[in-house]
Amino acid sequence: xxxxxxxxxxxxxxxxxxxxxxxxxxxxxxxxxxxxxxxxxxxxxxxxxxxxxxxxxxxxxxxxxxxxxxxxxxxxxxxxxxxxxxxxxxxxxxxxxxxxxxxxxxxxxxxxxxxxxxxxxxxxxxxxxxxxxxxxxxxxxxxxxxxxxxxxxxxxxxxxxxxxxxxxxxxxxxxxxxxxxxxxxxxxxxxxxxxxxxxxxxxxxxxxxxxxxxxxxxxxxxxxxxxxxxxxxxxxxxxxxxxxxxxxxxxxxxxxxxxxxxxxxxxxxxxxxxxxxxxxxxxxxxxxxxxxxxxxxxxxxxxxxxxxxxxxxxxxxxxxxxxxxxxxxxxxxxxxxxxxxxxxxxxxxxxxxxxxxxxxxxxxxxxxxxxxxxxxxxxxxxxxxxxxxxxxxxxxxxxxxxxxxxxxxxxxxxxxxxxxxxxxxxxxxxxxxxx
Amino acid sequence: xxxxxxxxxxxxxxxxxxxxxxxxxxxxxxxxxxxxxxxxxxxxxxxxxxxxxxxxxxxxxxxxxxxxxxxxxxxxxxxxxxxxxxxxxxxxxxxxxxxxxxxxxxxxxxxxxxxxxxxxxxxxxxxxxxxxxxxxxxxxxxxxxxxxxxxxxxxxxxxxxxxxxxxxxxxxxxxxxxxxxxxxxxxxxxxxxxxxxxxxxxxxxxxxxxxxxxxxxxxxxxxxxxxxxxxxxxxxxxxxxxxxxxxxxxxxxxxxxxxxxxxxxxxxxxxxxxxxxxxxxxxxxxxxxxxxxxxxxxxxxxxxxxxxxxxxxxxxxxxxxxxxxxxxxxxxxxxxxxxxxxxxxxxxxxxxxxxxxxxxxxxxxxxxxxxxxxxxxxxxxxxxxxxxxxxx
Numbered sequence: 001x002x003x004x005x006x007x008x009x010x011x012x013x014x015x016x017x018x019x020x021x022x023x024x025x026x027x028x029x030x031x032x033x034x035x036x037x038x039x040x041x042x043x044x045x046x047x048x049x050x051x052x053x054x055x056x057x058x059x060x061x062x063x064x065x066x067x068x069x070x071x072x073x074x075x076x077x078x079x080x081x082x083x084x085x086x087x088x089x090x091x092x093x094x095x096x097x098x099x100x101x102x103x104x105x106x107x108x109x110x111x112x113x114x115x116x117x118x119x120x121x122x123x124x125x126x127x128x129x130x131x132x133x134x135x136x137x138x139x140x141x142x143x144x145x146x147x148x149x150x151x152x153x154x155x156x157x158x159x160x161x162x163x164x165x166x167x168x169x170x171x172x173x174x175x176x177x178x179x180x181x182x183x184x185x186x187x188x189x190x191x192x193x194x195x196x197x198x199x200x201x202x203x204x205x206x207x208x209x210x211x212x213x214x215x216x217x218x219x220x221x222x223x224x225x226x227x228x229x230x231x232x233x234x235x236x237x238x239x240x241x242x243x244x245x246x247x248x249x250x251x252x253x254x255x256x257x258x259x260x261x262x263x264x265x266x267x268x269x270x271x272x273x274x275x276x277x278x279x280x281x282x283x284x285x286x287x288x289x290x291x292x293x294x295x296x297x298x299x300x301x302x303x304x305x306x307x308x309x310x311x312x313x314x315x316x317x318x319x320x321x322x323x324x325x326x327x328x329x330x331x332x333x334x335x336x337x338x339x340x341x342x343x344x345x346x347x348x349x350x351x352x353x354x355x356x357x358x359x360x361x362x363x364x365x366x367x368x369x370x371x372x373x374x375x376x377x378x379x380x381x382x383x384x385x386x387x388x389x390x391x392x393x394x395x396x397x398x399x400x401x402x403x404x405x406x407x408x409x410x411x412x413x414x415x416x417x418x419x420x421x422x423x424x425x426x427x428x429x430x431x432x433x434x435x
Numbered sequence: 436x437x438x439x440x441x442x443x444x445x446x447x448x449x450x451x452x453x454x455x456x457x458x459x460x461x462x463x464x465x466x467x468x469x470x471x472x473x474x475x476x477x478x479x480x481x482x483x484x485x486x487x488x489x490x491x492x493x494x495x496x497x498x499x500x501x502x503x504x505x506x507x508x509x510x511x512x513x514x515x516x517x518x519x520x521x522x523x524x525x526x527x528x529x530x531x532x533x534x535x536x537x538x539x540x541x542x543x544x545x546x547x548x549x550x551x552x553x554x555x556x557x558x559x560x561x562x563x564x565x566x567x568x569x570x571x572x573x574x575x576x577x578x579x580x581x582x583x584x585x586x587x588x589x590x591x592x593x594x595x596x597x598x599x600x601x602x603x604x605x606x607x608x609x610x611x612x613x614x615x616x617x618x619x620x621x622x623x624x625x626x627x628x629x630x631x632x633x634x635x636x637x638x639x640x641x642x643x644x645x646x647x648x649x650x651x652x653x654x655x656x657x658x659x660x661x662x663x664x665x666x667x668x669x670x671x672x673x674x675x676x677x678x679x680x681x682x683x684x685x686x687x688x689x690x691x692x693x694x695x696x697x698x699x700x701x702x703x704x705x706x707x708x709x710x711x712x713x714x715x716x717x718x719x720x721x722x723x724x725x726x727x728x729x730x731x732x733x734x735x736x737x738x739x740x741x742x743x744x745x746x747x748x749x750x751x752x753x754x755x756x757x758x759x760x761x762x763x764x765x766x767x768x769x770x771x772x773x774x775x776x777x778x779x780x781x782x783x784x785x786x787x788x789x790x791x792x793x794x795x796x797x798x799x800x801x802x803x804x805x806x807x808x809x810x811x812x813x814x815x816x817x818x819x820x821x822x823x824x825x826x827x
Contacts, residue, residue: 051796246802
């Protein structure tokens, strides 16, 4: 499987290299859908230039990257294009290896459940075989590397790619079972963009499952392991933050990075939901609504953890999707990460109900983004409502996609244990409904 | 016969001596004049006169600008070299009881509007952007000549501004402001593009001295009607017209300028004394540290007038069509001097301070050490200490 992966990597690198040399690169890096105030390349360059002039880059409201990014790009700024191509390749390879391992785990679990007779007798067509799962890791790498969203994000040199790499390594470490590495990478991802904090729950569930520790609230080993993992995570986070203090000898980066992410002062339009609301809101209410919007990101973790405690990797997928929809400054790079996972759930295709409409919505909205932006900003014949309508539709499409997959997944699980032909008490055919 | 001869000789000698002294005096006078001929380096004069306020009750600002316009025109600067910007039309304002006039003295003694006023920027064209474009010369190609400041590096420019101002800003048209920093930067652009030889900046607003605080280009002299924290007051209302006609500072400057004629030798020190606190209530200020000549040697007519430096000669020079012989007369052993590049003709670097270039930033050693120690620790924790034995 290495050869096709190498081929895919080569094709992806060629596409990116071609785009870097073309005139589209400048156009793409200006697009608000690709570059947000948090991860625009222009701002990284500005911050490093300020540092060369002897001014702290956090002193203005321009630079919102973490000190480790400053350190990384201080030496690599001339090779920025190479760095971003390498990060994309690393992400793809990490996802490839992770999904390879995950497939083995899935298959083993399925075999165990079949032997334990947990499955209903007529679900033979739902059982997955290694043959069909053989190409899934390659498809995952392909989906990530050749996704137009990823390509655009790479050409725009948005540091979202680096965040994606760290999250991919975190997933790889979790699936391989190394709690220490998983905690370290999660701490790095949280350090950079704060929202991966919610990925703590699925990672913990997966590691518990792997150690065969039952998830009961009264179980001592459960709490012990949870404490260990939480301690690893928090310690690494604290160590990384303290280390960043020593780069510039100041704590300025904390309000500039985390204060910025949480309080959303910059209302540049993007593909998220925050900007329009806060552009219109009275000052009086903005704190309340900022809290509401931010809680919305973290809110789904506990209910999903309760529902999906047997399926932590799917939980991780849903959680990453929720982060990329509801975070304060989403870009298409975040979307590309969870879309890379879709081949893993390709066996759910027969249960998806709205996939055609949703894919049309997503494609059409992606194409309409630049059109309505042009109409609003340059032609002046539209206004922000038009652009926000497309943003809303796009996000609704994404949310419906996730809930469709969620429904399909749960439906398949139900069918596996209860049989394919469900009947009600009076014998007529029943339909599963997601309540 | 011997006695009258020595007397006649003595008278003749005395007469000769007297003539010689007169000649010497005359020669030194001529020499003085010749010195003065070369004293100031300018060959042409320009004036940019700006009134920034509109509305009838700001009549006095228009009257201020028009009185300076009148003096400057009277002393010789032609309309083609004056850029007059008036933000409102007082002469034809429906509230003007005497249409087509703008008076500067009460009892309607002096009509500064006259018959031959040429206003270049009128009404809503007087904006900060247009003013800065006039100064820096970055004007769209369709602008007519009368709206351009076509000065060169031998021009002395008089810039007079009046209106409502505050600490560090001047209000334009009741809707925008120009700050002292912008003005200083505009003058610096003018200096770098060699758009002036010397500049006299006069401002008559409240807290006017704040507007010249930020200048940093050479050869600028500035006068203001009041210091920071003081208001400039208006002079006298006319009960027939119903508004204040002039501001105090410009009123006394106008009176001072009425005494000046194109040949007068009054210098800038007299202008600095023009409106003492007893008459003006505010304290006028001036700034000469950027100016290279001593104000004592700067004539009023260097800025307010357009004194042409012409010398009439009675010699006739015949232009030789055959220049080949002339060229061969050049001595060949002269030192071959390199032709000076345009930018090197003025000692700019000596006048303008260059900021020292900042050193590049390097991450502190402690950080790098800590980071790589952590990375190595993570690596060994994951892959085991047993690999250490391959290193040591």
